[in-house]
Amino acid sequence: EVELVESGGGLVKPGGSLRLSCAASRFTFTNAWMSWVRQAPGKGLEWVGRIKSKTDGGTTDYAAPVKGRFTISRDDSKNTLYLQMHSLKTEDTAVYYCTTDSSYYGFDYWGQGTLVTVSS
Amino acid sequence: DIQMTQSPSTLSASVGDRVTITCRASQSISSWLAWYQQKPGKAPKLLIYKASTLESGVPSRFSGSGSGTEFTLTISSLQPDDFATYYCQQYNDYSTFGQGTKLDIK
Numbered sequence: 001e002v003e004l005v006e007s008g009g010g011l012v013k014p015g016g017s018l019r020l021s022c023a024a025s026r027f028t029f030t031n032a033w034m035s036w037v038r039q040a041p042g043k044g045l046e047w048v049g050r051i052k053s054k055t056d057g058g059t060t061d062y063a064a065p066v067k068g069r070f071t072i073s074r075d076d077s078k079n080t081l082y083l084q085m086h087s088l089k090t091e092d093t094a095v096y097y098c099t100t101d102s103s104y105y106g107f108d109y110w111g112q113g114t115l116v117t118v119s120s
Numbered sequence: 121d122i123q124m125t126q127s128p129s130t131l132s133a134s135v136g137d138r139v140t141i142t143c144r145a146s147q148s149i150s151s152w153l154a155w156y157q158q159k160p161g162k163a164p165k166l167l168i169y170k171a172s173t174l175e176s177g178v179p180s181r182f183s184g185s186g187s188g189t190e191f192t193l194t195i196s197s198l199q200p201d202d203f204a205t206y207y208c209q210q211y212n213d214y215s216t217f218g219q220g221t222k223l224d225i226k
Contacts, residue, residue, distance in 0.1 A: 035215065045156075045164065045207055047215040061214055064121075097163055104170065106154030106211050110163035 002027045002109040004098050009114030016088050016118070022081040022098030022111055029079040031055065035101040036072060036083050038094035039113075046094075048072075050101050051081070065091075088118045122146050122210050126218030132226040137198045141221045143191045143208035152212035155184055155193045158220075159204045167206075168193065198223075 008020040022034070035050040049062035051072045060072050071084040081098050095115050099107040123146040133139050143153065151171040156164035166175045168184040171191055181196040195202055203225055208218040 037215075037217075044220045045158075045209075045217040047217065050214070063214075101211075101215075103211070105175075106152075106166060106169045106209060107156075107164075107215075108166050108169070108175070110165075112163055 002100065004100075004109060004111035006096065006098055006111045006114040009096065009116045011117045011119065012088055013120055014088060014090055014118055017084070017086045018088065018116060019085070020083040020096055020098075020114055020116070022083075024079045024081065024098075027100070027109075029074075030076045033101040033103070034072075034074065034081045035099045035107060036081075037097045037099055037107065037110075038092075038116075039097070040091070040094045043094075048083070048096070085116070088116075090118050092116065093118045122149060122213050122216050124208055124210055124216050124218040126208055126221055128221060129219065130222045130224065132224055133198055134226045135198050135200060139195050139198060139223065141193045141206055141208075141223075143186075143193070143218050145189045145191075145210055148188045149210045149212035151187045152210060153184075153186070153191050154209045154211060155182075156207045156209065157202075157204045158207065164207060 003025045005023045012018050033052050036048040051060045069087045073082045095113040097113045098111045100109040125144045153171045155168040158164040172184045183194050205220050205222045207220050
C-alpha cells in the first residue's frame with residue numbers, strides 16, 4: 001500500500017519560513033507527479049501546487065495565492081517531496097497534505113497531513 | 121482558472137435515503153472530475169475518478185455521472201458510514217476543488 005508521511009509542520013510567525021517534507025514509499029516515486037493540498041481550519045480543500053516527474057520535465061505549477069512565496073521540490077534519491085514556504089501569512093494556516101497527482105485518476109493517494117500555524 | 125461550484129453546501133438525510141450532490145464547472149473539463157469523501161480529522165479519500173469510474177474498494181452504492189460542465193455524485197442508499205463531507209475536483213487544468221458538501225444525519 002502506498003504510503004505518504006508529511007512532517008515539518010509547526011508554529012511560525014508571520015513573515016517566517018518553514019519547510020515541509022513528504023516521505024513516499026511503496027510506489028515508484030521517481031515516475032510520480034506530486035501535489036500539495038491544504039485545508040484551513042473548518043474550510044475546504046485548496047490545491048497549492050504540483051511538481052511533475054523529472055521524466056516529464058520536473059516543472060512546477062502553483063496556485064495564485066502562493067506563487068512566488070512557496071517552492072515545491074523533490075529528491076528522487078530519497079523518495080521525498082518538499083514544500084518550502086516563505087513570507088508566511090496568517091491565511092496560510094492549514095493542514096498541508098501531499099498527494100500523488102495522476103492525470104487519469106486525480107489525487108489517488110494522500111498523506112495524513114501536517115498542521116502549519118502562522119501566528120504571532 | 122476553472123471554478124467549481126458544488127451544491128448543496130449541506131444536506132441532511134437519513135439512513136437508506138438516496139442522495140445526489142451536484143458539481144458545476146465554469147468551463148468544460150471533459151470527464152476529468154473526481155469525487156472525494158472526507159471525515160473529520162482524516163485525509164480525503166478518492167471515491168470516483170474520470171467522472172464515473174469507481175475507485176477500487178468503494179461500495180457500489182456510490183456512483184458518478186456527467187461530462188463537460190455538469191456532474192453528479194449519487195449515493196443510492198445511505199449507510200451510517202457515509203455521513204461525511206464530499207468534494208468534487210477538476211483535474212483537467214491544474215486542479216480546483218468544489219467548496220464541499222457536508223452530509224449529516226437528519
